[in-house]
Each structure stands twice: as structure tokens, then as C-alpha cells.
Amino acid sequence: MWGGMTKERTGARMDIDSLAQSIIAGERRALARAITLVESTHPDHRQAATDLLQKLTGCGREAIRIGLSGTPGVGKSTFIESFGLMLVEQGLRVAVLAVDPSSQRTGGSILGDKTRMEQLSRSPAAFIRPSPSKSHLGGVARRTREAVALCEAAGFDVVLIETVGVGQSETVVAELSDIFLLLLAPAGGDELQGVKRGIMEVADIILVNKADGELKAAATRTCADYAGALRLLRRRPQDPSGFPKAMTVSALDHSGLEQTWAEITTLVDWRRDQGHWAARRAAQARHWFEEEVRQTLLARLAQPAIRAAMSELSDQAASGQITATRAAQDLFARLWPEITTAAAPESLDDTADTP
């Protein structure tokens, strides 16, 4: 299934340079191996992943990164299968990655990822990677961000990043994507309120799926409702006239898929021309840099000496001897004095009173 392997592992050393070359040469096995590397939390692997990504940064390849969100049951897999195959038929190479925060609870990747998209997964022009196993959303985000960069370096034209609509994960995926699609099911007008405003605001195109058979009329109505809701949102500078927009699609009878792609390319071309594309990628790079700094700093708390001290102070806070705030203060005073922020004040007179 992961075929196309042209270079055997020798069982001995493989250095970052040759891994980078194999990825650029489009070797699927090298790509899979590199993604496994970025998923690893082992410090040596982290360093190797960082070096690999830095090396690939200069290769100049850029995919269209499409985020796709939708609640369970809305037909995401069927849509990706149909949409992905349509792109492949147009001669494009398509990678599919998943951000599934719920895999944290189930303790493993979605077993069904490849069976869910059976035809697409058999295509030599497609690459499907399931969600990594248990990790917090922050960790999943870093891994997905790095996996996207690997897929770009490997020459994929489109990288689809799928997530289940459960709140925070959409925000993460929006920060990874150039274009964000929101897939919805036909529904009564009441359910419009079920889509949170924050998610509406990151969507570039709302796709009302299942516009076929009995549901076709409901899908058309729902689409009109969302189109109306989108018109109420403030115009974003990165949108040409008419965007964000709502459309109906049917992953089942393949209607609306080519129109979806046409709208995406219209949006991509416009944003590239107007400089919004590069501006968004730059803003995302800043965001992920800051996030990486925060995560690296917090990872320090996992060190044995700090964990031991935290455990002791946590016991004291739990027993009610000291407040949580004082316990934290004690930790820094003991182990990391340069973090301690303040001396005791002489007076509180500058505290504003609330009348």
C-alpha cells in the first residue's frame, strides 16, 4: 500500500541528507519514515526532525494546504475520497493528513483511515496518513505542521488536513491551512446556531454535503441559510468579492466537486496576486514559532528534579497547607530563582478601589 519504494534501508545508518534527498525525489517510504520521525518525542529524533525540516525549507516547493472540518457523520471521508480522486484524475498529487484530538482518548490512530478512503488510498498519486496516536492537541499540531511541510517538500500539489469538528481543533487546522473548508449536513434552520461563530469566521467555503436524493431540497435550503449567515459576517480583507461562500456538494454522486476546486483555485489565485497568501503564511510562521517556544518552555517541567519538587508542593497544596499560588512561588524560588517575579510591597495604596 505504501509502495513506490525505490531505496532499501540498509539496516545501518541513514543520515538526514539522504533522507531529505529521498523525500524530494518523491519516495513515499522516505516520506512515511520522516513523518514517523517528526511524530517521535525522543530528543534525538526531535533534533533530527528539526534538522531535516530546516534542510527541506529551501527546496521551494509549495502545496495548496486545505483544511477540512466537519462533525462526525457529515461525510468527511466520502468527500475526501471523491474530491481527492477528482484531483488525482486532473493529474494532481494529493496528500491527506488528519488531526484527531479524540485519538487521545481512544489511545490510538483511527484504524479506519485507509479503509475509509479505499480507492484514494490505492492511488499512486495519493498519500494518506492517519492521525498519530495519543498526544495532546499541541503535540498533534506540531506534528501535523511538520508533516505538511514534508508533504510539500515531497512534491504534493494539494495537502488536505482533516479534522473532526470539536472546537479547538478547527482553530489549529486553520493555522495550518491556506484555505479552510467547512463541511456541513443538510439541516433545519434551527441548527444554524450549532455552528460556532468562530468557526464560521475561519471558513472560506462552506460545503453542504449530501445534496442528493431525498436530502437535495434540504441541502439547498441549508446552503441558502448559511449563505445568508455568511453575508452577515464582516468582510475579510483576504477575500475577493463573493467569499466566503456556501455551496452544495454530493460526495455520493460527485456533484459540485469540480466547482469546489474551481472556487478554491479562484481564491488561491486572487490571494497570491494580492499578497494575502504570503502574508498569511508569514503570520502562521510567527504563530507556530511562538507556540513552539511556549511548548519547549513547558516541556522543561517534565525534568525529573522539577517533577519531584512539583510532586511535593502539589501534596502541600492538596492538603490545604499552602495555596496553589504560594506553592508555585515556592517551586520557582527553590529551583529556578530567576523566574521569581516580585518582592513584597510596602504599601497597597496604588491598588485601585472598586467603588
Added chain:
Amino acid sequence: MWGGMTKERTGARMDIDSLAQSIIAGERRALARAITLVESTHPDHRQAATDLLQKLTGCGREAIRIGLSGTPGVGKSTFIESFGLMLVEQGLRVAVLAVDPSSQRTGGSILGDKTRMEQLSRSPAAFIRPSPSKSHLGGVARRTREAVALCEAAGFDVVLIETVGVGQSETVVAELSDIFLLLLAPAGGDELQGVKRGIMEVADIILVNKADGELKAAATRTCADYAGALRLLRRRPQDPSGFPKAMTVSALDHSGLEQTWAEITTLVDWRRDQGHWAARRAAQARHWFEEEVRQTLLARLAQPAIRAAMSELSDQAASGQITATRAAQDLFARLWPEITTAAAPESLDDTADTP
């Protein structure tokens, strides 16, 4: 409105000891002033707040902390007004605090907080504190946690912590509460899905409000639906038989309020007897200690030298010269070498391959 002040500020120094004594003596103005102190981000004020809270820890007073969540329009203010007045009539002292993450956007506290609860705010046995102005949810959580402790020390019997139902804030409020109430409006069965499972799981009592007039029948049906949904959830060890439960109330005609309080006290008594009460408070203290450690650590990033270096590296990441990960690595290597985690590996052979 904030009456009951028995001690004038002299305009000169007020030390932490006398502030603590005034709070314990039940002086409302001292309580208001102390809450302003814990809301301040000035380092001297933070230290004073930490000292004050540590001093009050030993006073041994404990309130019933009730978290209350519900979407806008469900009637939270009217419920708190009716429920709070009912408690006051029973001779209890009631404090109301709000966690409103949206005040971050509107840039200020909810002006309406006191007008919304007009009668309750006039009661000498009640204390209502609006949401603090702009701050991130983490900051609001710390402030609210500390304000709750201040209200307990001031001798309030019940502390109501209100939040708008917008996802994360419920989780925060649940970590601050002994009992969590979810207030819902009567609705069709379809909207059941609109309540996220995670929120159902923290609720101790679901209250279907507006069980009056035309909506009474719908409220009864909705209540039955939620009762059914609650039965599908896994039994939690901290619940006696019959909990979590769903009930109808009407804040308008005051029905169901006394029953709600009776259910709360049943739950409180059972949890105290069984040791769950103390266990939950201890677990919460551990949670907030860890959160405080994380926030203190991240606050370090605001220091001028680090901000300057971050700004420069952020520019490099934005321009595409270096990856976000490498930029973060460079930051720590430059300013905080003890955070740097790893040396370059000789070999990747221990990287597991994904076949």
C-alpha cells in the same frame, strides 16, 4: 450599593494583616478591595495577593461553590436573581462571581451585571462582582479562583460562579466548583446534540429553565430527554444514586428553586460523608498549582530581552529563512541554554518505520 463598610481607609498604608482581618470581619469594602488586588497584574500586587490568600487559608471557612453555565438567552441572570434571593431568605449569604471570556473581546466587564440582578444586588447578604475586564481565560481563571477563596474567607455560605457556555470556560469553572449546574432552555429533541458531551459530563444537575406559561410542556419534554441522555453516561464515583439529574425550573414564577437547593444539599452532604468533597478540592488544588506553574513560566516570555530576541527570530521564521522549530531552538540556545533539549543524533536507526 457596596455598603456595610465599617472601617474607613485612612488614605495611608494598609497592610496585608489588617486587610485580612477586615475580610474575616465581613467588611464588604475590604472584600471588594482584595478582589481588585487579585485582579491586578502588577508584580507587587501579585505578591501582596499571594500573601493575603496564604494568610486567609488558615481561617477554616468553607462555602459551597456552585458553578453555573448556560448559553446566552437561557435566563442565567434571572435564575441567579431568583435562586440567590431564595437562599438569602433562608438566612444564607450569597456571593456571585462571573467568568466571562467574551469580556476579552468587548474590552470590559459586563456593565449589566448588577442591573441584571437588581434585587439581589441590593441585599446586604449578597455580594455581586462583575467579570474582570480584558484578560485571557487563564488570567480570568486565576483571578476567579482567588476571588472565590476571598469570598469564602469573608464568610459567604454559597459562592455562585457564573459562566457563559462557550466551550472552554465551563471546564475552567468546573475546576473551581464543588457542584456544577447546567442551565438549559426548553427545546426540540434535536438540539440535545448541541450540548457537548464534555459539558454533560461535568454537570451535576441539569436545570431546564422557563418551565412556565407556554413553554412548560416543552420544558418537561426537554427535561425528560436530558434525563435519558444522563442515564447513558457512565456512573461517576462521586455521585449517589439518581445523580446527575435533570429538573425543570422557572426563574420567572420561582418554581423548582427550593427543590434545586434541596438536591444540591443532598449531593453536598453525600459527597462530604463519602470523602468525595475533600478529594475533589484536593485534586482541584493540584490542578491549580500546576496551572499556576505553567502560567508563571510562560509569563517569563514577556521579559524585554526575550521579547526582543523573539521578535527578531519571528521575523526570520516569517520570511521563510528558518523553520518555526529551528527559530525556537535558536531562541533557547541564545538566551536560556539550559532549556535546550538535545544534541544531534548519530543515527536514526531506532526510529520506528511505519510500513
